[in-house]
Amino acid sequence: MSILKIKNLNFSYKNKQILNDINLNLEENEYLAIIGSSGIGKSTLLNQIMNNKEEISFYKENIKLAYMQQKDLLFAHKTVLENIALPLLIAKEDKKNAYKKAIFLLKEFKMLEYKDYYTYQLSGGQRQKIALIRAIIQQADLYLLDEPFSALDSINKIFLHRILKHYIKNAIFITHDINDALSLANRILILANVNNKTSIVKEIKVNKNSKKEEILSYLLKFQKDIL
Structure with a gap:
């Protein structure tokens, strides 16, 4: 199909x-x-x-559709966890559930230790992984x-x-x-x-x-x- x-x-x-x-x-x-x-x-x-x-x-x-652009477009004033959960929160999903899903994916992608970091504290590669996780969490x-x-x-x-x-x-x-x-x-x-x-x-x-x-x-x- x-x-x-x-x-x-x-x-x-x-x-x-x-x-x-x-x-x-x-x-x-x-x-x-x-x-x-x-x-x-x-x-x-x-x-x-x-x-x-x-x-x-x-x-x-x-x-x-989920679109991960070349620029990561992460929000500097939000933590990694907040950035990843944001698409679900915009879609009116319960905050507790959104954060639970974000934490699960951070574990899967070996990034859990960075959940409370702000994006300026991350390397370019780490930011790109976070942007990819944020796309994946949308289940498009x-x-x-x-x-x-x-x-x-x-x-x-x-x-x-x-x-x-x-x-x-x-x-x-x-x-x-x-x-x-x-x-x-x-x-x-x-x-x-x-x-x-x-x-x-x-x-x-x-x-x-x-x-x-x-x-x-x-x-x-x-x-x-x-x-």
């Missing part, structure tokens, strides 16, 4: 066309990685999925993740890759790290500039039988559009 379908999506900003004839779908229990150079329109595509309900078809009318149908691992070292990435699919079933994520895409994605979409417009130039399927060296070799052909 398709979680979402995008057909012939175009988007312009200030009379400049950014996205050109974008077609993609996301199946149930699938991770889709988007790779492309900085400024090519990757975040714009996620923004369209998040906000353009008229031109994008979802599998149900009231689909719940579809997660849109913009560079969710960019501030993390390789050990933390491996840890998150191992547990992420337990909490997130359907995701579209942007990355500049080919290893992230190969580790998590079922499919990889490469965005590149074609006639001054961003288009999907290639879709690569990833599965247990895929030879990662071959996929990596193909992606490197597009390195000028990726790096």
